[in-house]
Amino acid sequence: MSEPALLALRGASFGYEDGPAVLDGLDFEVREGRALALLGRNGSGKTTLMRLLSGGLRPEGGQLTVRGEPVTYGRKGLTRLRTTVQAVVQDPDDQLFAASVAQDVSFGPLNLGLPDAEARLRVAEALAALDITALADRPTHLLSYGQRKRAAIAGAVAMRPRVLILDEPTAGLDPDGQERLLATLDRLRAGGTTVVMATHDVDLALRWADDAALLTPDGVRTGPAAALLARTDLLSRAGLRLPWGVAAARLLRARGLLPDTAPGPRTAEELAAVVPGLPLSP
Structure with a gap:
């Protein structure tokens, strides 16, 4: 019998108030150690899917599981989920709020009730992982866009998640910034973090991902990136080019x-x- 997926939605459905269902009866898995690119046209449900996976939304039908165990949505269950899964939104300004980088990165660990020494250790590790140790005391409003992206990701990394979900992490970055971020993600993966990336960039997905998931009007199709991204029929239904x-x-x-x-x-x-x-x- 195969090991349960690290993170999975089973028969998940969700729709916003006064609107049609965005996802209906969705089955979706995140396998440990596999870099996963999530692709689809605007309005296809990528953001909703990411929020369901990270506990930001609760499925109206079906369930979210971690290693086969259903997630509960009380305080204790969500705290447990957020030590396993962390999501970073596309615009870092929606996620950064503290006066300095170190203060912002420390918010999650301190909110878990960790001792100050443990929180400081996690902050130092996260800043080093994102190559922004020198920015620890920098006011967040004085950071460049790329630095703000890294600081937002560092805040998630400080929680030591098993799964890191990133929404368009390379959007707005220049080519050098993109390469540096991809190198950082490779280091995180080498350290045992499973990374899920939502992107419109099919070339990036082909280069970076082990697996791809295409959201189409018919549902989601997941498989090895090289094979799935060669399917012109699926790409067309997902609103993507070859x-x-x-x-x-x-x-x-x-x-x-x-x-x-x-x-x-x-x-x-x-x-x-x-x-x-x-x-x-x-």
Whole structure:
């Protein structure tokens, strides 16, 4: 018998007041150690799904489970859930509120009732993990956008969650900021954190994720990212385009430059390795 999913929704339904159901009878799993990209058009239910997974919303039907155990929505049950799952919203200004970075990052651990020494240790670890130790005493309103993103994620990391859910974490970042954030997420994953990322960027999803979940009007389809993001029928129903890496792989195979069994390129560097001499920039 297989081990239960780290986090799962079973038969979950939810709709907002005076509106149609956003999700209806949804089955969804987050498997431990698998980087998961969540994709879909605006209004497809991504934000609602993330809030259900993190306990911000309670399903009207069905249930949320952690390792097969149903989540309860009293104070004790939600506290237990939030030590397992943390979500970071797209706009860091919706999440940062304390005077300094260290004070903001310390809010969650202190709210758990941890001793000051333990809270300080968690803050130091989270700041180091996000490479913002030097910003500990910086007022949050003086941070750059990328620094505010990192500070918001550090606040979640200080809770030491098993699952970290991020809503469009690379949105608004310049290319260098995106690369630094992805390197940070790789370090968190190496440390045992399972990361779920909602994104509109199919190229990023193909490059970064082990698995992808496409939200379509017919429900959600989940599977290995490389296979799922090559399904033009599903991408169309999800309002997404074909990733350039998939299109490049098809062209390379048609020209006999890439064996059928070889994985396609996900970055410019991987494309250049397949086609020697190909310039990486104009």
